[in-house]
Amino acid sequence: MEGCVATELRLGLPGTDNVRNKKRPLQEADEECGANGKSHAQDETAPPAKAQIVGWPPIRSYRKKNIQAKKNDCEGPGIYIKVGMDGAPYLRKIDLKVYSGYPDLLQALENMFKFTIGKYSEREGYKGSDYAPTYEDKDGDWMLVGDDPWEMFITSCKRLRIMKGSEARGLGCG
Amino acid sequence: MSEDDERQQSPPSDLEFVSNKARNCNATGSGSGHPEFQSTYPDQVLENVLENVLHFLTSRRDRNAASLVCKSWYRVEALTRSELFIGNCYAVSPGRATARFTRVKALHLKGKPRFADFNLMPPDWGAHFNPWALAMAKAYPWLEKVHLKRMSVTDDDLATLAELFLGFKELVLVCCDGFGTSGLAIFVSKCRQLKVLDLIESEVSDDETDWISCFPEGESNLESLIFDCVECHINFEALDRLVARSPSLKKLKLNRYVSIGQLYRLMVRAPQLTHLGTGSFSPSDIAGQGDQEPDYVAAFAACRSLVCLSGFREIIPDYLPAIYPVCANLTSLNFSYANITAEQLKPIISKCHKLQTFWVLDSICDEGLQAVAATCKDLRELRVFPVDPREDNDGPVSEVGLQAISEGCRKLQSILYFCQRMTNAAVIAMSKNCPDLVVFRLCIMGRHRPDPVTGEPMDDGFGAIVMNCKKLTRLAVSGLLTDKAFDYIGQHGKLVRTLSVAFAGDSDMALKYVLEGCPQLQKLEIRDSPFGDAALRSGLHHYYNMRFLWMSSCRLTRHGCQEIARAMPRLVVEVIRSADEEEMDDVVGTLYMYRSLEGPRTDAPKFVTIL
Numbered sequence: 133m134e135g136c137v138a139t140e141l142r143l144g145l146p147g148t149d150n151v152r153n154k155k156r157p158l159q160e161a162d163e164e165c166g167a168n169g170k171s172h173a174q175d176e177t178a179p180p181a182k183a184q185i186v187g188w189p190p191i192r193s194y195r196k197k198n199i200q201a202k203k204n205d206c207e208g209p210g211i212y213i214k215v216g217m218d219g220a221p222y223l224r225k226i227d228l229k230v231y232s233g234y235p236d237l238l239q240a241l242e243n244m245f246k247f248t249i250g251k252y253s254e255r256e257g258y259k260g261s262d263y264a265p266t267y268e269d270k271d272g273d274w275m276l277v278g279d280d281p282w283e284m285f286i287t288s289c290k291r292l293r294i295m296k297g298s299e300a301r302g303l304g305c306g
Numbered sequence: 307m308s309e310d311d312e313r314q315q316s317p318p319s320d321l322e323f324v325s326n327k328a329r330n331c332n333a334t335g336s337g338s339g340h341p342e343f344q345s346t347y348p349d350q351v352l353e354n355v356l357e358n359v360l361h362f363l364t365s366r367r368d369r370n371a372a373s374l375v376c377k378s379w380y381r382v383e384a385l386t387r388s389e390l391f392i393g394n395c396y397a398v399s400p401g402r403a404t405a406r407f408t409r410v411k412a413l414h415l416k417g418k419p420r421f422a423d424f425n426l427m428p429p430d431w432g433a434h435f436n437p438w439a440l441a442m443a444k445a446y447p448w449l450e451k452v453h454l455k456r457m458s459v460t461d462d463d464l465a466t467l468a469e470l471f472l473g474f475k476e477l478v479l480v481c482c483d484g485f486g487t488s489g490l491a492i493f494v495s496k497c498r499q500l501k502v503l504d505l506i507e508s509e510v511s512d513d514e515t516d517w518i519s520c521f522p523e524g525e526s527n528l529e530s531l532i533f534d535c536v537e538c539h540i541n542f543e544a545l546d547r548l549v550a551r552s553p554s555l556k557k558l559k560l561n562r563y564v565s566i567g568q569l570y571r572l573m574v575r576a577p578q579l580t581h582l583g584t585g586s587f588s589p590s591d592i593a594g595q596g597d598q599e600p601d602y603v604a605a606f607a608a609c610r611s612l613v614c615l616s617g618f619r620e621i622i623p624d625y626l627p628a629i630y631p632v633c634a635n636l637t638s639l640n641f642s643y644a645n646i647t648a649e650q651l652k653p654i655i656s657k658c659h660k661l662q663t664f665w666v667l668d669s670i671c672d673e674g675l676q677a678v679a680a681t682c683k684d685l686r687e688l689r690v691f692p693v694d695p696r697e698d699n700d701g702p703v704s705e706v707g708l709q710a711i712s713e714g715c716r717k718l719q720s721i722l723y724f725c726q727r728m729t730n731a732a733v734i735a736m737s738k739n740c741p742d743l744v745v746f747r748l749c750i751m752g753r754h755r756p757d758p759v760t761g762e763p764m765d766d767g768f769g770a771i772v773m774n775c776k777k778l779t780r781l782a783v784s785g786l787l788t789d790k791a792f793d794y795i796g797q798h799g800k801l802v803r804t805l806s807v808a809f810a811g812d813s814d815m816a817l818k819y820v821l822e823g824c825p826q827l828q829k830l831e832i833r834d835s836p837f838g839d840a841a842l843r844s845g846l847h848h849y850y851n852m853r854f855l856w857m858s859s860c861r862l863t864r865h866g867c868q869e870i871a872r873a874m875p876r877l878v879v880e881v882i883r884s885a886d887e888e889e890m891d892d893v894v895g896t897l898y899m900y901r902s903l904e905g906p907r908t909d910a911p912k913f914v915t916i917l
Binding site for chain 1: 697
């Protein structure tokens, strides 16, 4: 069965299963994490949950979203933000509460704008494509999507922008 | 050529065409006759008779068989085929299809393979409707109906359909994407004869266009309007007026932006409905607290013809009793977006004696399924979807529910069942209790999970299904499976046409058993299973009989796939790369191969390599 594991399709992004140890230099210090009730110490000791496999179980994303949308509706109004992509003539509006985490959000962005995001790594950002998803936070700074725990991200994100080219790569390496 | 021109101009009435031909035949002496019409008189009579007879053949399989009898039958069949079905849009080009079949009124096209639904294929892979739309516009100006599944349709394509086909009546889009509300707006405004607009599980982008208002004024011919998948607000007042002026409307499926109060108003307008999708089935946020609630029960009671009920997108279960009056007549009930408990289900399902199709969430638990089994003796199709589609949770449904269904619903023909645990015993019981099963799709969500009671693989359960269900044509397997399961499938699954495999098997032998044993196999989709090049080679004798083969995250290499491509020139062998794969990697991420008369397609994106 190990062979299967080796060839599994995965989105290996933080916020789902990977235990994060480092912070990207551009990020705020730990007090933000503490304020949310989630500390990095906690992340480091918690056992990693089983990685989410792409497309398994075989439920259409439309169906998944609809059940989630319902659950989130119970918790209050949605978090609507605008999303733009360099080169695309229009902005889209999405509800961040509808997504379960980074893989879900990035998949949706890929489908919406018809592009492919590269593979994420802590040190190098999104490798393997010209695009990097970034967001403007409460302080007006532009950060790379994926560095923070998901819950923190959705409360501080004001809008999303999918950057293209060298600008995107510059942000990744800080 | 003049022969073709004449056919294109004449309206698609087969009998009328026959008399035209007869007239020309009498004028053979004039010298202006076409080569065909100069054949001897008895042959001409035979062709006319044949045409009249073949006119009655509707099944495409029968027609395919008839077309192989001889050239004359081939020709006449091509003339009389009015509904054209193409199961893989890349198997044949629009030009070739329109050259052979000259008088088509309805087109049914399928594009992407099913695994694309689960994000296993990058976006923009292909299956564009555009070249077909343009070809149809030239060849079939009288086209009335288009049915597409998993195709990319643009707003321009929708405009083409509405503008270039004056008698266009029916558009059905299933699992399609690429268009938005602005495309819909153009389409409905220009398509004056529209009877059917069914948007089913499609992705429609919100261009903030009020498309409902764009239906032309005056009485409409609408018989079916399905838009439950459209995730944007609609202009309710415009919808209300539209329903009011659509006396033939029988099917109406609303999206979740329609509140229950608005649903009430529409139902009062259209008590003749046979199929209803209820929308949110909850009050809008702005409903006043002390407002008088409408009499929902009466509204449902007035719909005496209602047989199919769905929706319940944001259900407030308190409102469920409203549907009691229609339960006894329902043949189809879809609760698959309604997170309800067994207790909430029971009073409903106990009244649904005629139910044949039931889709539901596993929130009803085994207990809910037992209630279904107790009442729905006529059940043909059951689908149980998970509320929480993750792998490691305790599932609310299990072998207990499956066993109950197998004992209560003996006429079952089709089942899709998501669960976290399943035993061989329950699957074997179903194979014996439900001999009419045609479709058996079991998804044990935990990968490689054995029978929790015996610790054994699930081989025997699936083995029993293929052995005992003699009519089985579609099978999806899951759980811990060894090569033995596939040996059973190869030995007994002689009618199987569609097979889905994930995280299963031990070696190449498994795939070999299937490719060598299942002569009717048409569609084979495999992911994350240890099958390599040798296994692939064992299907060479059969690939031309298949619609497609999909293998992702298996053990195929590039040169293995190349071998197949070289051996089979009429097969298109696509290697699809994911984001982190290099172009010249020998390991193949995804193989998608299909027979085609056209060779490699010209619209393949960068991440697809055609060998």
